[in-house]
Amino acid sequence: MDWKPNRYEEKPLYKQITDYMKTKIERGEWGYDTKIPSQRDLASHFNVNRSTIVSALQDLIAEGYVEGEHGGGTKVTYGKWEKQSPLPNWNAYIEKGSHYPNQPFIQKINQYEFEKDLIRLGTGELSADLLPKKLFQQLMSSADETDFHLGYSEPKGDLQLREAISKRLREKEIYTTPSSILIVSGALQAIQLLSLSLLERSARILVERPSYLYSVNALQSAGIKLIGIERSINKPLSIEKVEKLKNRFDLSLFYVNPTFHNPTGALMGEDERKALVKNSIRMGLPIIEDSAYEDLWIDKKPPLPLKSYDKSGQVLYLGTMSKLVSPGLRIGWVVGQEGVIERLADTKMQTDYGSSTVSQYVAKRWMLSEQYEEHSAYVRKMLKKRRDFMQFLLECYFSHLATWSIPKGGFYIWIVFHFRLNFDKLFKKGVEKGILIAPGHIYDRLDRTSLRLSYSYASLEEMEKGLRILAELIEKEMISKKM
Amino acid sequence: MDWKPNRYEEKPLYKQITDYMKTKIERGEWGYDTKIPSQRDLASHFNVNRSTIVSALQDLIAEGYVEGEHGGGTKVTYGKWEKQSPLPNWNAYIEKGSHYPNQPFIQKINQYEFEKDLIRLGTGELSADLLPKKLFQQLMSSADETDFHLGYSEPKGDLQLREAISKRLREKEIYTTPSSILIVSGALQAIQLLSLSLLERSARILVERPSYLYSVNALQSAGIKLIGIERSINKPLSIEKVEKLKNRFDLSLFYVNPTFHNPTGALMGEDERKALVKNSIRMGLPIIEDSAYEDLWIDKKPPLPLKSYDKSGQVLYLGTMSKLVSPGLRIGWVVGQEGVIERLADTKMQTDYGSSTVSQYVAKRWMLSEQYEEHSAYVRKMLKKRRDFMQFLLECYFSHLATWSIPKGGFYIWIVFHFRLNFDKLFKKGVEKGILIAPGHIYDRLDRTSLRLSYSYASLEEMEKGLRILAELIEKEMISKKM
Numbered sequence: 018m019d020w021k022p023n024r025y026e027e028k029p030l031y032k033q034i035t036d037y038m039k040t041k042i043e044r045g046e047w048g049y050d051t052k053i054p055s056q057r058d059l060a061s062h063f064n065v066n067r068s069t070i071v072s073a074l075q076d077l078i079a080e081g082y083v084e085g086e087h088g089g090g091t092k093v094t095y096g097k098w099e100k101q102s103p104l105p106n107w108n109a110y111i112e113k114g115s116h117y118p119n120q121p122f123i124q125k126i127n128q129y130e131f132e133k134d135l136i137r138l139g140t141g142e143l144s145a146d147l148l149p150k151k152l153f154q155q156l157m158s159s160a161d162e163t164d165f166h167l168g169y170s171e172p173k174g175d176l177q178l179r180e181a182i183s184k185r186l187r188e189k190e191i192y193t194t195p196s197s198i199l200i201v202s203g204a205l206q207a208i209q210l211l212s213l214s215l216l217e218r219s220a221r222i223l224v225e226r227p228s229y230l231y232s233v234n235a236l237q238s239a240g241i242k243l244i245g246i247e248r249s250i251n252k253p254l255s256i257e258k259v260e261k262l263k264n265r266f267d268l269s270l271f272y273v274n275p276t277f278h279n280p281t282g283a284l285m286g287e288d289e290r291k292a293l294v295k296n297s298i299r300m301g302l303p304i305i306e307d308s309a310y311e312d313l314w315i316d317k318k319p320p321l322p323l324k325s326y327d328k329s330g331q332v333l334y335l336g337t338m339s340k341l342v343s344p345g346l347r348i349g350w351v352v353g354q355e356g357v358i359e360r361l362a363d364t365k366m367q368t369d370y371g372s373s374t375v376s377q378y379v380a381k382r383w384m385l386s387e388q389y390e391e392h393s394a395y396v397r398k399m400l401k402k403r404r405d406f407m408q409f410l411l412e413c414y415f416s417h418l419a420t421w422s423i424p425k426g427g428f429y430i431w432i433v434f435h436f437r438l439n440f441d442k443l444f445k446k447g448v449e450k451g452i453l454i455a456p457g458h459i460y461d462r463l464d465r466t467s468l469r470l471s472y473s474y475a476s477l478e479e480m481e482k483g484l485r486i487l488a489e490l491i492e493k494e495m496i497s498k499k500m
Numbered sequence: 501m502d503w504k505p506n507r508y509e510e511k512p513l514y515k516q517i518t519d520y521m522k523t524k525i526e527r528g529e530w531g532y533d534t535k536i537p538s539q540r541d542l543a544s545h546f547n548v549n550r551s552t553i554v555s556a557l558q559d560l561i562a563e564g565y566v567e568g569e570h571g572g573g574t575k576v577t578y579g580k581w582e583k584q585s586p587l588p589n590w591n592a593y594i595e596k597g598s599h600y601p602n603q604p605f606i607q608k609i610n611q612y613e614f615e616k617d618l619i620r621l622g623t624g625e626l627s628a629d630l631l632p633k634k635l636f637q638q639l640m641s642s643a644d645e646t647d648f649h650l651g652y653s654e655p656k657g658d659l660q661l662r663e664a665i666s667k668r669l670r671e672k673e674i675y676t677t678p679s680s681i682l683i684v685s686g687a688l689q690a691i692q693l694l695s696l697s698l699l700e701r702s703a704r705i706l707v708e709r710p711s712y713l714y715s716v717n718a719l720q721s722a723g724i725k726l727i728g729i730e731r732s733i734n735k736p737l738s739i740e741k742v743e744k745l746k747n748r749f750d751l752s753l754f755y756v757n758p759t760f761h762n763p764t765g766a767l768m769g770e771d772e773r774k775a776l777v778k779n780s781i782r783m784g785l786p787i788i789e790d791s792a793y794e795d796l797w798i799d800k801k802p803p804l805p806l807k808s809y810d811k812s813g814q815v816l817y818l819g820t821m822s823k824l825v826s827p828g829l830r831i832g833w834v835v836g837q838e839g840v841i842e843r844l845a846d847t848k849m850q851t852d853y854g855s856s857t858v859s860q861y862v863a864k865r866w867m868l869s870e871q872y873e874e875h876s877a878y879v880r881k882m883l884k885k886r887r888d889f890m891q892f893l894l895e896c897y898f899s900h901l902a903t904w905s906i907p908k909g910g911f912y913i914w915i916v917f918h919f920r921l922n923f924d925k926l927f928k929k930g931v932e933k934g935i936l937i938a939p940g941h942i943y944d945r946l947d948r949t950s951l952r953l954s955y956s957y958a959s960l961e962e963m964e965k966g967l968r969i970l971a972e973l974i975e976k977e978m979i980s981k982k983m
């Protein structure tokens with residue numbers, strides 16, 4: 018909700034709220050049978066006493082706008098008694114849609130991140146002060162009128178941007194012409210496009226477990242099953258196990274996140290990479306390499322990407338500007354065999370007619386700018402400081418409660434508790450105490466003991482406070498009461 | 501392909517081409533079994549004689565990179581004789597993907613629009629010189645660092661942009677709070693989102709025939725069937741017919757494009773609109789109102805949108821900045837019941853994590869800018885000139901061949917010939933003669949007699965030349981040879 022009552026108005030608060038809700042209902046924004054938020058949520062959102070909400074609802078009930086339900090909720094019943102046909106029941110539509118809704122935890126996280134002033138302990142993006150806002154503003158303000166174009170973009174995306182990407186990729190020993198590159202609106206969109214373009218509805222793909230892919234439903238909604246292979250931060254991937262699963266489940270693809278894995282932080286070694294590429298060719302199991310965090314190394318440069326060892330087009334490589342530069346830009350890329358890129362581009366044209374040309378323009382300028390290296394180095398330095406500080410805090414507050422490994426890059430520490438956590442309770446209590454957490458459950462439906470912590474977003478002060486609150490909460494709620 | 505041979509190099513042209521193709525093949529960009537373009541296409545693309553291509557291919561065949569096929573094509577066979585497992589066969593993947601590929605005509609149009617220097621007689625966008633490039637550059641260069649943000653965006657999109665949209669919508673008597681608005685990456689994305697979020701895989705929806713929706717496969721790929729209701733530019737919609745179809749096919753929604761319809765230019769009258777909204781409520785058939793061309797009136801303001809007559813949330817309203825301001829921006833919006841908007845926003849978060857914040861920033865500035873009205877008036881004036889000129893040309897060249905109606909706004913004239921057209925031949929011959937056309941078939945699979953002409957893109961000179969060529973071609977190829 019985007020409105021708040023005004024304390025300085027003459028009209029009493031409860032009446033302002035009644036009027037606001039009436040308008041929403043009369044205009045059909047809250048349709049027939051819509052469940053309205055709980056009294057508690059309304060009170061907290063409007064920042065008023067619960068009794069004010071009760072008065073407002075009483076008025077609405079009296080005038081036939083809403084009705085109380087047995088279960089305790091309140092539903093819109095406006096129009097119930099009018100002598101007309103039933104109002105549109107969008108709820109039935111909402112339930113029928115083939116795309117799965119987000120997991121409840123993620124829905125709540127998406128909402129709270131913008132609504133409430135919480136310390137975000139698990140967020141997957143850089144803190145705003147690490148993003149190159151000033152540089153972007155300079156790029157934008159120095160834009161020459163002739164530089165950018167406002168029309169629809171070509172199917173694979175702006176050629177100059179693809180050239181700039183192909184140049185940057187050479188630094189990683191990935192050699193590719195621009196025609197084998199597709200610009201996408203972030204790596205997530207690439208995942209949706211490939212799930213719609215390269216896989217049939219009953220396909221099964223292999224993913225590491227835990228995995229980022231469990232946190233979105235792009236593949237699952239396209240009817241594709243995820244088969245998990247357990248992934249530990251310290252042990253190399255077992256090729257035999259991959260092969261067994263490949264044969265058992267007739268797997269179509271293997272989605273891997275080899276460099277600073279989300280959510281575990283794991284880093285595949287060079288030999289492991291070479292073996293994986295070689296064997297995936299032998300087995301006939303193409304690879305999707307998600308390189309989202311590749312440039313975010315802290316201690317030293319990671320091994321070359323899988324794609325650099327691939328001479329046959331076996332690997333489809335995903336990159337993004339989100340993690341190092343700007344998630345808001347929504348610019349990523351896919352590198353692969355030309356026919357595959359063309360298929361993905363064709364689906365993209367039917368999905369959104371290409372990515373924003375303004376974003377593509379800024380991305381291109383960024384790729385070619387002198388500040389590129391400088392900014393990267395700066396972010397690495399700051400991430401090191403943040404990671405080391407979080408490590409220090411974990412040792413202070415969590416060493417008796419959990420174990421974890423120190424990642425060599427990326428954003429995340431995967432912390433595994435010595436006991437089960439009640440995520441629902443922990444999440445809710447956390448919000449009450451001012452912290453937002455990312456339960457391990459999001460990345461592995463079977464997980465009951467882990468959290469994804471991120472040192473990329475919260476400030477050092479917030480980290481200290483947030484982790485302290487978290488440790489206290491876990492000690493109090495999860496141990497003493499044996500939950 | 502993004503490379504051309506260089507005539508000033510010492511290496512002979514054919515050898516340059518051989519080396520280029522070898523590299524593409526060795527790197528796996530052209531994978532095993534990939535069909536390479538025809539000799540004719542290669543010659544035209546590289547701008548060399550056909551014999552040069554033949555020499556290059558002979559070398560590639562001799563070295564085992566490609567093989568000629570019986571049908572006449574050439575396929576990549578590199579790796580065939582190596583004692584290793586089969587190379588990845590992405591072709592099998594490409595064919596299995598559940599999303600339908602674009603229609604061949606559209607694939608070709610998408611490709612030619614950026615590759616070849618053709619007169620575009622059917623394109624659905626404003627000519628580059630009508631887009632407010634200078635104003636955009638000013639907006640961008642006056643961006644204050646504190647103004648825009650580079651992080652992920654909130655699920656429904658930037659609040660200030662939603663506020664600006666809600667304000668603009670009041671001018672059309674659509675009253676809505678920002679929480680009932682979702683920012684999307686163009687109206688096409690809204691269509692994909694609703695097809696994934698509100699409809700089950702076997703659902704059927706009603707569309708006008710011809711319709712823009714036949715030109716994309718977002719709905720069809722989600723398993724949804726389109727049921728067409730014939731739509732003539734001069735006759736009002738028959739509510740009885742809608743009702744019959746609703747009952748017969750158990751229709752879920754009705755997608756309409758009431759204002760300057762794509763591709764016919766049809767405009768629904770005020771009474772027709774009121775009747776449609778009223779009856780759709782009675783029948784329980786919610787409406788998707790696509791308002792893409794609403795602001796592009798030429799003669800006088802169109803009636804109010806269907807959404808303005810809707811007091812119950814029956815209508816889901818789609819808007820876009822593409823047609824009047826900039827398609828490259830990729831900014832559109834959906835207005836509807838809050839629960840529906842939230843469901844769509846949730847799917848969007850799983851699809852691309854929201855639209856570009858840079859685009860949203862520019863869109864917001866645009867919506868609030870003083871140039872908004874001025875630019876709109878300018879575009880209207882220019883469209884009038886263009887439409888009138890095209891009308892004049894049609895009378896000169898086509899009055900004995902076809903009929904058409906003059907639209908009161910939008911981009912298109914739907915021209916219906918007195919005889920069948922061989923679209924394949926006409927399209928191909930057209931490209932040879934330097935024109936690009938949009939066959940009616942794209943918008944109505946049964947159509948064999950119509951073309952969508954657009955007066956928005958080609959310059960007046962191009963229009964004259966292009967239409968003259970088109971008329972000659974049709975007279976020569978379609979009539980004399982009775983095709």
Ligand SMILES: Cc1ncc(COP(=O)(O)O)c(C=O)c1O
Nearest residue numbers: 141203204205229279309337339
């Ligand atoms: C592993 C991984 N891949 C892809 C993405 C998506 O990033 P974007 O769509 O912003 O490029 C993320 C973001 O959280 C990620 O962690």
Ligand SMILES: Cc1ncc(COP(=O)(O)O)c(C=O)c1O
Nearest residue numbers: 624686687688712762792820822
């Ligand atoms: C009727 C109609 N709706 C929607 C669109 C999509 O426009 P966009 O996605 O650029 O907003 C178009 C563009 O051709 C159209 O003609």
